Amino acid sequence: MIGKESTAGRAAKFTFLGLWLVFTVFPLYWITVTSLKAPGDIFAFPIAYWPEHFSLENYSGLFGKADFGVYLTNSLIIATVAGAVATVISMLSAYVLARFEFRTKSALLMAALVTQMIPTFIALGPLYLLMTDLKMVDNRLGLILVYIAVCIPFCTVMLRGFFENIPDALEEAAMIDGLSRFGALFRVLLPVMRPGIVAAFIFNFVNCWNELFLSVTLMNSDANKTVPTALNGFISSFNIDWGSMSAAAVLTILPTMVLFAFASRHIVQGLTAGAVKG
Amino acid sequence: MPTASETTEPTEPTKTRRTAAAGASGNGGARPARTVQQGRRKPEFTARRGFLIALFMAPAAIFVAVFTYYPMIAGSQMAFRNWKLTDLTDTSWVGLKNFRDVFADPAWGTVLGNTGIWVFGSIVPQLVIGFALALWLRRKFRFRGLYQALIFFPWAISGFLIGILFRWMFNSEFGVVNDLLQKAGLIDEPVAWLADPKTAMFAVVVANVWYGVTFFTIMILAALQSIPEELYEAAALDGAGKVRTLFQITIPYIRVTLALTVLLRIIWIFNFPDLIFGMTGGGPNNETHIVTTWMIKITQQGDYGRASALGLIVVATLMVFAVFFLLATREKREVKP
Numbered sequence: 001m002i003g004k005e006s007t008a009g010r011a012a013k014f015t016f017l018g019l020w021l022v023f024t025v026f027p028l029y030w031i032t033v034t035s036l037k038a039p040g041d042i043f044a045f046p047i048a049y050w051p052e053h054f055s056l057e058n059y060s061g062l063f064g065k066a067d068f069g070v071y072l073t074n075s076l077i078i079a080t081v082a083g084a085v086a087t088v089i090s091m092l093s094a095y096v097l098a099r100f101e102f103r104t105k106s107a108l109l110m111a112a113l114v115t116q117m118i119p120t121f122i123a124l125g126p127l128y129l130l131m132t133d134l135k136m137v138d139n140r141l142g143l144i145l146v147y148i149a150v151c152i153p154f155c156t157v158m159l160r161g162f163f164e165n166i167p168d169a170l171e172e173a174a175m176i177d178g179l180s181r182f183g184a185l186f187r188v189l190l191p192v193m194r195p196g197i198v199a200a201f202i203f204n205f206v207n208c209w210n211e212l213f214l215s216v217t218l219m220n221s222d223a224n225k226t227v228p229t230a231l232n233g234f235i236s237s238f239n240i241d242w243g244s245m246s247a248a249a250v251l252t253i254l255p256t257m258v259l260f261a262f263a264s265r266h267i268v269q270g271l272t273a274g275a276v277k278g
Numbered sequence: 279m280p281t282a283s284e285t286t287e288p289t290e291p292t293k294t295r296r297t298a299a300a301g302a303s304g305n306g307g308a309r310p311a312r313t314v315q316q317g318r319r320k321p322e323f324t325a326r327r328g329f330l331i332a333l334f335m336a337p338a339a340i341f342v343a344v345f346t347y348y349p350m351i352a353g354s355q356m357a358f359r360n361w362k363l364t365d366l367t368d369t370s371w372v373g374l375k376n377f378r379d380v381f382a383d384p385a386w387g388t389v390l391g392n393t394g395i396w397v398f399g400s401i402v403p404q405l406v407i408g409f410a411l412a413l414w415l416r417r418k419f420r421f422r423g424l425y426q427a428l429i430f431f432p433w434a435i436s437g438f439l440i441g442i443l444f445r446w447m448f449n450s451e452f453g454v455v456n457d458l459l460q461k462a463g464l465i466d467e468p469v470a471w472l473a474d475p476k477t478a479m480f481a482v483v484v485a486n487v488w489y490g491v492t493f494f495t496i497m498i499l500a501a502l503q504s505i506p507e508e509l510y511e512a513a514a515l516d517g518a519g520k521v522r523t524l525f526q527i528t529i530p531y532i533r534v535t536l537a538l539t540v541l542l543r544i545i546w547i548f549n550f551p552d553l554i555f556g557m558t559g560g561g562p563n564n565e566t567h568i569v570t571t572w573m574i575k576i577t578q579q580g581d582y583g584r585a586s587a588l589g590l591i592v593v594a595t596l597m598v599f600a601v602f603f604l605l606a607t608r609e610k611r612e613v614k615p
Binding site for chain 2: 013016017020021023024025027028030031034042043045046047089090092093095096100102108111112113114115116117118119121122123124125126127130145146148149150152153156181206209210211212213228231232235242245246249252253256257259260261262264265267
């Protein structure tokens, strides 16, 4: 940490960092390479670590037979809307939980923690019936509503941490200067919170993008399927078509990875924004 | 989806405010500001305050109540009824029969054992590696930002898809794991990783470690930034070595974050069927099932009553665990600098 590192220590550190990087990146590299091989080459022996000839056949198949473009669009809409709305709602509850003391506060925080313990499968049946009553089975809005509820607890706790890291004096000064509490929240606090808000939205987006079991239950028509549901469809057939599967996997991973690539800075920076406060 | 420019370039007013904020926290200092704040909090009008709290909490509370708690509570009653897809005419009250059936199942012991391996086999390496990475990433080095971005990737991928990824790599005939191990001379012939219960359990845990280290790294890295440098300077003056500094300053200081992260992760891993569902589907011959994948299997067989009983067992176990865990880590909440 502080103080000088020994050369041996440095060597050990960078060896470990290097090995971990290889371990982390390799599976992603491997699925990408597999997706770019011609279907016949995927099962070739010896295994080729670099495809002899690149082929986009696996990808074109996805958009020909299966309507992968539709699934991608569905996922994009659902994850964006649900993630954004959940972020806004969580911001309000997080603000209150960070700035006020009140009697039911610890109960509310406990209720948020308990949601993390509930296995999806215990709620599926009644949820399906509820959505049937609301006429929202196989409906993108329906899934969005459910996903908002799924995102809120963790997002609230996360944003509460961000709010707590910002000194109260900041709003106080704004309120002395004549802004209302709402004014202080939206015009002073939120701009400072931006890294935290971006990080929270990305977590929500990724959670919704990746969710499988609720989507499988609530979306049954082909036009409304999300990406994970489609992947699940590939796998339930007895023989997995590994070429299409890896192409679909790459297309599924790519958007969230792009988000993470530029957000990793925001995430740590956001979490630590006000930490200097002590 | 926000583009890079939208989110990184602050607009003009934001910039000035940000500077103002930095000034406020820098000059004012934490302690005086906090005292003033606490003094201000109490005399506020209760009715207005109550209204504001209710107004801000309402949307979150309604969503979670309607789409999470209501279905969960409604689903719970199925645990005490005969709720079978094969015979929906008789949904009578059966008391604790479903729970007895769960415990009487010959596979139950294996499922419990696997859940233990799954949770502790995953969390220990995740914590240790995540902690080490965070300590190392704390110090600047060239390409640190790029490194950080790359090792955060697994967190962006769904558990189900990670299962599929590793299922392909651990494939006994065409899998890259066998090929690499053979090239390295560690094994003589291909291993059927996912066909043997012991190696299959090992393989799913490896996949989960791959996925979960990131979360620890992020949380611990964030917590580490809050430790004042003076503490380390003082420790260095006292002649404390690296190990002592780690155990007497770093760990005590971030204890609360550490405890909460471990708790949350244990809950998540326990309740995380996705990866195993995608990787082995609980196979071979049911030998890699954990409690929650077992629950999926029973649901798919149509016995909703028994699946709900399992679900209640999961919730109850995790709640008891969380309470004990929180009590155990409650003492010495803060280490005053």
